[in-house]
Amino acid sequence: MFQISSKVFLVNLLTELIIYFIFFSLIIGKRKKDILIRNIFLIVLNFFSTVLIYDIYEFIPTIILIISIYIMYRESNPDYYLMNTVLISRIIFNFTTIVVRVMILPFIINLKVLNIFIISTENFMVLIILILIFYLCRKYNFANIVRDGNYTLSILSVYILIILESFFYFGRRTGTTNTIILGFSIFLLLQLIFIITIFIIQMENSKTRAKRELIDNQLNNLKYYTDELEQNQRELNKFRHDYTNIMLALKSSYIDGTINLAMIEDFDRYSSKYFEGEIVDSMGDLLNIEDPLIKGFLFMKLVQMKHDKIDYEFECKTTISKSNIETHDMIRIIGNSIDNAVQEISIMGTGKVEIFIYQNSEEQEFLIENPYMKNDLDIDYYIEEGNTSKKGHSGFGLSNVKEISEKYDNLFVQYSATEKFSTRIMIIMK
Structure with missing residues (x-):
């Protein structure tokens, strides 16, 4: 059985906590402000809790570690993404520690004291x-x-973490290092089969859900296409019938010599409403978008704004190819951004939603702009989940966009609020 001095134990404990929080911070990403301050607080808290409680019951420090991280980083209730990240990162840390100890064991097997x-x-x-x-x-x-996982993944992670912590516990209590290695090898084989099976089922379920959502979106978009085409066809048939009668009236007036400028202007105004309009003008630009689901989704949003009498401008003059960003993620980001713009204009009672899409050889850019009611709060306030400027609104829109964008290293979402509120979605082409 190896022995370790109190001084070395404390140095090792502090070092392990620092290493774990470095790894956890890399995995979780920029989830909160003041990450360094939060991590220093958590390191100090868990260091002293371990020193004070370790000899009483060794599992408690691990429980305190998980709970304290969850409280400090939580953005929703329940936050399965955070919980799964904490648990899995701890499992990976413990697993790596065991592997390293097995690797160095032949070199220290004859030592009694670890320096x-x-x-x-x-x-x-x-x-x-x-x-x-x-x-x-x-x-x-x-x-x-991890993001697609739910409480099932959390339960599985807790189970594996308990097993790993048990190895540490019994190894320290009995001092039988060889037993730990043998038990760990058997555990690794059995758990590897179990984990792979669970993850395959989890991923297949996620893929099935994603496909079902895409199919539902496609059907909804197809319905909007069909309804709009039917409406346009009815209006065109009506115009064709009226056009014949109006032309007869104009011919009669010309023969009688009673035609005047006012009659021609009335006819021009009447016909213009059938040949002009936002939807008609936007159809050509929508054809430049190669992804049919994004194209259909944007068409649906334009139709909704038309029906809700929301003034808008849409422009897409370049070909927009499919990127590596998952279609359903792009739809969620674009949808949240447009919905926020529409809600702001609905509250103000005036203004226009402006949507501009552009692509060159290096990047794609989606720009959504709208007027807004100015206030003294920072934009980052609204990105935090649950915060909003809209009465009776949940405030999860911008935080959802932030959460999705963190999944991709070539997707960036920027906000600015000067004369207009702007959402700029940039994709670096790979």
Whole structure:
């Protein structure tokens, strides 16, 4: 059984907490302001709680760690994404620590006391491996898997974490390192099969949900297309009938010599409303969007604004190709941005929603602008979940956009509020 001095134990405890919070911060991303201050507070809190409670019951510090992080970083209730991230990051940390200890075991097997050099070497190896794991997580969209997970993934993570913590506990109590290695190997094999099965089921369910949502959106958009075409066809038939009668009247007036400028102007105004209008003008620009779901979704939004008598301007003069951003994520971002603009104009009772879409060889850009009621609050206030300037509104729109944009390293959403409130969605083309 290895022994460790109190001084080395405290240094190791502090170092492990710092390494874990570095890894957790990398995984969770820029979720809150003052991340450094929050993490320093959490490190100090968990350091002293471990020192005070460790000898009484070793599982309590881990429970305090998880609960304290959840309280400090929570954005919704319940926040499964945060809970899953905390649990899985802790599992990865414990798993990595065990692997590193197994790796260095042959070199320290004859030692009785672990010194600061051995502990520092172990922690440095853990840090390097965790950084490599972070880059793998980012490459394979770890955030998407965790974000799609719900309480099922949380329960599974708690189960695995309890098993890992139990290995640490019994290893420290009995001092039988070989038993830990043997037990860990058996555990790893069984849990690997179990976890892979659960994740396959989870991912398949997520894909099925996403496909069902896309199909529903496609059907809704198709209905809007059909309804609008039917309405246009009815108006065209009516105009064709009226046009014949008006032309007969004009011919008769010409023969009688009674035709005048007022009659021609009336005819011009009557015919213009059938040949002009936002929807008709926008159809050509919508054809430049290659993704049929985004095209249909934007068409639906334009029709809704027309029916709600919301003035708008839409422009898309360049071809907009499909990007690596998931279609349903783009629809959520664009939809939230347009909905916020429409709600603001509805409250003000005046103004125009302006939508401009552009693409070149390097980037795509979606710009949505609207007038707004100025106040003294910072834009970041409204990005925090639950905050809003709209009475009776949940305030989750901008926070949802922020949450989605954090999933992609080439997607950026910027807000500005000067003369107009602007939402700029930029995609760096890969």
